[in-house]
Amino acid sequence: MANNATDKELIERVKNGEKSAYDLLVLKYQQRIVNLVSRFVRNHSDALDVTQEAFIKAYRALPNFRGDSAFYTWLYRIAVNTAKNHLAVQSRRPRTSDYDVSDIEQIEGNTALKDQATPESLLLKDELQALILKAIDDLPEDLKTAIMLREIEGLSYEEIACVMGCPIGTVRSRIFRARESIDQKMGPLMQN
Amino acid sequence: MSEYNKEQLSSLIDGEYEGNNDKAFDNLMDNQEMIKTWSRYHLIGDCLREHLPERISSQVFTQVTNALINEPTVFAPKKVKKINLNPFVGFAVAASVAIVALFSIQNSNNNNLASNNDSFAANTAIPSEIQTFSFSRTQLLPDNSRKLGSQEEVASQRLNNYLMNHNQYRSNGNMNGIFPYARLVTIESQE
Numbered sequence: 001m002a003n004n005a006t007d008k009e010l011i012e013r014v015k016n017g018e019k020s021a022y023d024l025l026v027l028k029y030q031q032r033i034v035n036l037v038s039r040f041v042r043n044h045s046d047a048l049d050v051t052q053e054a055f056i057k058a059y060r061a062l063p064n065f066r067g068d069s070a071f072y073t074w075l076y077r078i079a080v081n082t083a084k085n086h087l088a089v090q091s092r093r094p095r096t097s098d099y100d101v102s103d104i105e106q107i108e109g110n111t112a113l114k115d116q117a118t119p120e121s122l123l124l125k126d127e128l129q130a131l132i133l134k135a136i137d138d139l140p141e142d143l144k145t146a147i148m149l150r151e152i153e154g155l156s157y158e159e160i161a162c163v164m165g166c167p168i169g170t171v172r173s174r175i176f177r178a179r180e181s182i183d184q185k186m187g188p189l190m191q192n
Numbered sequence: 193m194s195e196y197n198k199e200q201l202s203s204l205i206d207g208e209y210e211g212n213n214d215k216a217f218d219n220l221m222d223n224q225e226m227i228k229t230w231s232r233y234h235l236i237g238d239c240l241r242e243h244l245p246e247r248i249s250s251q252v253f254t255q256v257t258n259a260l261i262n263e264p265t266v267f268a269p270k271k272v273k274k275i276n277l278n279p280f281v282g283f284a285v286a287a288s289v290a291i292v293a294l295f296s297i298q299n300s301n302n303n304n305l306a307s308n309n310d311s312f313a314a315n316t317a318i319p320s321e322i323q324t325f326s327f328s329r330t331q332l333l334p335d336n337s338r339k340l341g342s343q344e345e346v347a348s349q350r351l352n353n354y355l356m357n358h359n360q361y362r363s364n365g366n367m368n369g370i371f372p373y374a375r376l377v378t379i380e381s382q383e
Binding site (some may be wrong): 008009019021031032034047051055062124125127129143157173175179180183184 | 197198199201204205206207208213214217218221227229230231232233234235236237238239241243244245246247248249250251252254255257259263265266267310311330368
């Protein structure tokens with residue numbers, strides 16, 4: 001996929017000491033990794049912790065990433081291993097809900113024991129999905145086709161231009177306008 | 193943020209940006225509004241591909257960013273450029289190295305031998321009481337061969353004499369190949 005090139009450029013920047021380039025990779029992949037980890041770790045708060053740990057492990061291991069595979073494939077493996085390790089540790093831990101007074105400090109410091117995601121900070125997938133699908137339905141046909149071919153089919157701009165019978169510049173413009181229109185409808189929800 | 197910049201960002205996300213990517217990334221990372229747009233555009237893509245978790249939170253990003261503040265900056269070692277040689281060039285290089293190695297070994301052997309001889313000659317004086325002997329030319333060459341005696345035979349006989357006279361010093365000179373205490377005698381058939 002063409003945006004592997006984008007990942008490579010960002011990785012090179014991180015390897016050259018630009019930490020902020022890694023932020024863009026985290027923003028890009030965080031939802032996919034949370035979704036992946038949630039298949040292993042049912043507790044939402046634990047899934048967030050495992051995802052965070054996976055991203056930090058990936059950052060530390062980045063100098064060893066040679067780029068033989070796509071960055072996401074590599075990150076996927078790290079996330080799955082981290083989730084499995086988490087489950088292994090959980091299974092060895094005795095299951096009890098009785099805590100001594102001496103355990104209070106540990107309980108306070110243990111993020112797994114408290115759900116950090118308050119209702120205000122969460123956005124439900126169904127809510128967002130409904131809003132985006134509605135926004136896509138409202139798009140003019142040419143914008144809708146362009147964004148669907150790009151995001152769902154993963155076609156390059158050149159391929160979309162062939163399919164739609166228009167110049168690449170037009171494809172670029174249509175995809176941008178589709179995204180912008182959806183983004184504007186998402187705005188109020190994202191701000192909340 | 194202008195529409196033009198957002199359109200550039202949109203094509204950068206898709207890996208289809210036609211301009212200078214380095215400059216575009218520099219602009220992106222310097223602009224918080226563009227970073228938020230980057231995040232939302234990716235969220236749209238994740239939603240359409242059904243990659244979203246049940247509950248969407250920006251908590252991971254915040255926590256990772258905070259954790260990375262304390263992390264040392266990663267620096268990857270620079271890649272060593274591989275020299276791409278075709279087999280013929282490789283063979284030529286190997287042959288050249290072998291020839292150089294052969295000559296250098298020979299040369300060092302000669303130097304060692306010469307230095308050994310020099311030091312031996314310098315440090316060891318032949319005692320005057322040691323008797324040396326040599327065959328006279330008439331003794332060396334039988335009558336029937338005198339006429340046929342060639343220069344080579346004379347040289348060979350002289351070498352034999354030399355070796356016999358100096359045989360006892362050989363072991364001191366660290367010269368290998370000759371038994372230190374064996375007297376070497378050559379035999380010539382005489383009719």
